[in-house]
Amino acid sequence: MTSNSLNTFGSVLTFAINLEDTARTFYESLSKKDEHPFSNEILKELTEGNRKRRELLERTRRESIVEMILERISGLDRTEYLVDISHPPNKVEANDLEVAIELERRIGKFYSDSANKTKFLPEVSRTLERIARNSGEREARLRSL
Numbered sequence: 001m002t003s004n005s006l007n008t009f010g011s012v013l014t015f016a017i018n019l020e021d022t023a024r025t026f027y028e029s030l031s032k033k034d035e036h037p038f039s040n041e042i043l044k045e046l047t048e049g050n051r052k053r054r055e056l057l058e059r060t061r062r063e064s065i066v067e068m069i070l071e072r073i074s075g076l077d078r079t080e081y082l083v084d085i086s087h088p089p090n091k092v093e094a095n096d097l098e099v100a101i102e103l104e105r106r107i108g109k110f111y112s113d114s115a116n117k118t119k120f121l122p123e124v125s126r127t128l129e130r131i132a133r134n135s136g137e138r139e140a141r142l143r144s145l
Contacts, residue, residue, distance in 0.1 A: 006076035009121070012114050013061045015078055016128075017054055019107055024050035026085045026103065030096055038097070038145065046100075046138065053131055060127050073117045081110035101142045108135030 006012045024047050031043040083103045111132035118125045 004078045005074075006078055006114075007073055009064070009071050009073060009118065009124075010061070012073060012076065012118070013057055015081075016110070016114070016131075017057050017061075019081065019110065020050045020054040020057065022085065023103055023107060024054070026100070030100075038100075042141070042145075049134070049138065053134070056127065056131070060124055064121060064124055071118075071120060076110075076113060076117060081106045097142065097145060101139055104135050104139035104142060108132050108139060111135060 006015055027043050027046045027050065030038060031040055031047070083099065083106050085099055085103065109132075111128045115125045115128035115132060118128060
């Protein structure tokens with residue numbers, strides 16, 4: 001087991017919340033650039049979506065605290081789901097759209113994989129699967145730009 005392993009329900013949800021914060025920050029930073037390949041409307045929708053998903057994850061964690069303590073999870077490695085979104089602030093990057101697409105793809109994969117690993121908690125698994133589908137929709141929307 002490595003330090004990159006997400007081996008408890010709590011670590012999975014904490015990682016998920018951090019992913020939502022990372023994505024929200026990324027989309028907010030794009031909206032502050034002078035020029036970007038996205039419209040501000042889309043960026044605001046993505047940012048708001050990340051905020052709502054974070055709230056849902058926090059509520060899920062609170063409601064599932066007992067199960068969270070008891071259950072172990074294996075086979076999730078956080079490095080599979082991370083995307084390098086660091087680039088100079090206020091500088092438009094030609095690949096901002098590609099980064100956003102990859103971010104949504106990996107976030108969707110994380111939620112889908114996590115949903116499969118948490119089948120022992122049906123409500124949680126359904127919530128994670130719903131977020132995975134939402135990431136797929138967001139990815140498709142970005143690809144259409």
